[in-house]
Amino acid sequence: MRRLVSPRLIACCFAVAAIGAAAVSTASAPATAARAAEARTVEFNNGRWFDGEGFRAGTWYSVDGVLTRQRPARIDRVVDLAGGYATPPLAExxxxxxxxxWGVRNFRGRYIDGGVQYAAMLCGDGADRDKARAALGADAPLDVLYASACISSSDGHPLAMARRNPDGSLRPVAEVHDHDYLVMDSVEDIERKWPRVRAARPDLIKAILVHSERPERRNDTRYFGMNGLRAELLAPLVQRAHRDGLxxxxxVESAADFRIAVEAGVDAIAHLPGYQIWDGRSEADYRLDDADIALAARRKIPLIATAGAAQLVAGKDVAKLERVRALQRDNLRRLLAAGVPLAVGSDRFDATVRAEIDYLAALELMPPARLWRAAVQDTPALLFPQRRIGRIAKGFEANFLVLADDPLSAPAALDRIRMKVRRGALY
Ligand SMILES: [Zn+2]
Structure with a gap:
């Protein structure tokens, strides 16, 4: 039987045992659904528009939901941006x-109100995905990708998390295996289980490594349900996925996981290693090797840092968080210098990508415009590479937010969203 959906499942993100039953706040009331584009041509004047480096005054037009600078012969509607800062929307x-x-009902409003128009949900199954899509609605101003094939080992993350019921009881392992996530323990399992991967019709696949360089964890009951794929499975798994165009x-958790993922040719790294330092491990286990960073840069493998997840793991332990932040600074500085593409995602059940933008800004590792490009330009392009989104440019979808203040001065400008536009229509 399928389980009742609960916050337990929502938190199946980073492989940490200590999250506990954190209260999940209720999201604000669902925002009004995007109105159908009632006007074919819209003039947006008196705005300041993000050009990748800064904001430039000007007028843009939306024609059938696509941006152009060329004034159309007929204007159906004129919208005055009143000097506001127009930027492509956020992506999680x-x-x-x-x-x-359950998650859509509770969190949809938080995303839409917060100006997030693109998102990727990175572990789930096909049945939940179908219900989530239905709950979201086809006309929501939010495009969501689902990693409805989430692959780990029989003793791997997210088993421990997925087993925990809200009342503290544990679901049987067999109920979780090949339902909440797909189990692969051997290279042979890849072909054997591939029909299940296909049946889940994933937008992308999530593969889980957790200290794959430490096989001794598998015999340690403390780590049961918190491990991941054996390292040797990843490259053939990636090759199999790529043959299907997935x-x-x-x-990844450790620096060794990062190396294995980069060498296997994955399409994205879903965490910056070292958002937590596991018991018995030290900074050395998470400090990325320069050669691995260089290979990631050559292969243009984007890194979704989820650095702010460290705050949740550390809780009130300030010293612990400071240690992690020093490690993150060291890794991120070298990743950025090498040119590894940075994408922005929070992996936080209590927030959206906004929390990650704030966290990265506070690390002061890059100029504000560089971080903003990662957030509004590079991350949408990573999620939906086939679409023309993430830029205020001719031929791109007329999707943008208008902020009262300059977000390059402070990301807190996201607190004052004046206007949200989707394919030329306000919502
Ligand atoms: Zn996650």
Whole structure:
């Protein structure tokens, strides 16, 4: 039987045992659904528009939901941006809040009100995905990708999390295996289980590595349900996925996991290693090797940092968080210098990508415009590479937010969204 959906499932993101039964706040009331584009041509004047470096004054037009600078012969509607800052909308590259219908009902409003128009839910199954899509509605101003094939080992993450019922009891392992996530323990399992992958019709695949360089964890009951794929499975799994035209995002914990993922040719790294330092491990286990960083850069493998998840793991332990932040700074500085593409995702059940933008801004590792490009330009392009989104440019979808203040001065400008536009229509 399928279980009742609960916050337990929503938190199946980072492989940490200590989250506990955190209260999930209720989202604000669902925003008004996007109105159908009632006007074919819209003039947006008196705005300041993000051009990748800064904001430039000007007028843009939406013609059938597509941006142009060329004034159409007929204008159906004129919208005055009153000097506001127009930027492509936000994208959340790693989350779980909208992974099932319960999550959509509770968190949909938070995303839409917060100006998030694109998102990826990185672990789930096909049945939940179908219900989540239905709950979201076809005309929601929010496009969601689902990693409805989420692959790990029989003793792997997210088993421990998925087993926990809200009342503290545990679901049987057999109920979780090949339902909440797909189990692969051997290279042979890849072909054997592939029909299940296909049946889930994933938008992308999530593959989980958790300290794959430490096989001794498998015999340690403390780690049961918190491990991941054996390292040797990843490359053949990625090759199999690519033959089907499917992309693979890898959950990684350690520097060794990062190397294995990069060498396997994954399409995205879903975490910056070291958002938590496991018991008995130290910074050395999470400090990325320069050669691995260089290979990731050459292969243009994007990194979804989810760095702010460290705050949830550390809780009130300030010293612990400071240690992790120093490690993250060291890794991120070298990743950015090498040119590894940065994508933005929070992996937080209590927030959206906004929390990650704030966290990364506070690390002060890059100029504000560089972070903003990662958030509004590079992350949408990673999620939907086939679409023309993430830029205010001719031929791109007329999707943008208008902020009262300049977000390059402070991301807190996201607190004051004046206007949200989707394919030329206000919502
Ligand atoms: Zn996650």
């Amino acid at each position: 590259a790693h989350n779980h809040n909208l992974q099932n219908a 992309r693979v995002a890898a959950h």
